[in-house]
Amino acid sequence: MGHSAAVWDHRTAIEVTKDWNGIDQVVLRNPQGASARVSLHGGQVTSWRNEQGEELLFTSSKAIFKPPKAMRGGIPICFPQFGNCGSLEQHGFARNKLWTIDNNPPPLPPNDSHGKSFVDLLLKPSEEDLKGWPHSFEFRLRISLAADGVLTLISRIRNINGRPFSFSFAYHTYLSVSDISEVRIEGLETLDYLDNLCQRERFTEQGDAITFESEVSILLITTV
Ligand SMILES: O=P(O)(O)OC[C@H]1O[C@@H](O)[C@H](O)[C@@H](O)[C@@H]1O
Numbered sequence: 093m094g095h096s097a098a099v100w101d102h103r104t105a106i107e108v109t110k111d112w113n114g115i116d117q118v119v120l121r122n123p124q125g126a127s128a129r130v131s132l133h134g135g136q137v138t139s140w141r142n143e144q145g146e147e148l149l150f151t152s153s154k155a156i157f158k159p160p161k162a163m164r165g166g167i168p169i170c171f172p173q174f175g176n177c178g179s180l181e182q183h184g185f186a187r188n189k190l191w192t193i194d195n196n197p198p199p200l201p202p203n204d205s206h207g208k209s210f211v212d213l214l215l216k217p218s219e220e221d222l223k224g225w226p227h228s229f230e231f232r233l234r235i236s237l238a239a240d241g242v243l244t245l246i247s248r249i250r251n252i253n254g255r256p257f258s259f260s261f262a263y264h265t266y267l268s269v270s271d272i273s274e275v276r277i278e279g280l281e282t283l284d285y286l287d288n289l290c291q292r293e294r295f296t297e298q299g300d301a302i303t304f305e306s307e308v309s310i311l312l313i314t315t316v
Pocket residue numbers: 162163164175182183288309
């Protein structure tokens with residue numbers, strides 16, 4: 093009896109097109125019809141659709157889609173600074189830069205690519221960036237879409253000249269929800285938080301989950 097197996101070639105599952113500003117964007121697809129779109133502007137995922145074609149990420153109708161302004165939507169990459177906790181522009185410069193496709197990245201474990209469509213992006217600091225933040229780095233971002241539609245981002249930040257530096261980093265994901273009053277975030281309610289809407293006053297969450305009855309902008313505090 094013969095056996096057959098579908099071979100999923102990630103190279104044929106990605107497509108490079110232009111976004112609305114003429115900047116390259118990469119479209120990842122899986123065999124079931126799920127997709128993700130990544131702009132080289134900011135290395136930002138701008139769309140993630142399930143196999144029914146439903147968009148899972150939110151983009152504000154007020155988003156400004158023109159570089160060098162970062163777009164409010166999808167998954168902005170905050171680096172090397174989160175928020176305004178430092179001397180750099182809000183959320184750092186990475187989301188405002190043009191990233192490149194890295195065709196020869198250092199290897200990742202085989203599970204991170206097997207059966208997935210993926211792209212590797214690279215950001216290196218420009219001379220201008222080094223004036224504002226004098227640390228040589230390479231930021232590699234692997235974005236992959238699995239057969240079950242799961243989207244994974246893997247970030248690797250390499251210190252190029254060995255002189256120590258510190259940074260903060262975040263995926264500032266905008267999730268699309270149909271009814272915010274139905275959303276509950278469980279497991280974080282025991283953490284203290286800084287409330288951005290109250291001059292960063294520190295509070296302890298009291299409920300059994302985080303819920304949203306009005307605007308919320310909090311920084312949950314955890315220690316590793
Ligand atoms: O408006 P930006 O710079 O894209 O940042 C998005 C949001 O980032 C959050 O971290 C801030 O708490 C918000 O105040 C801010 O609106």
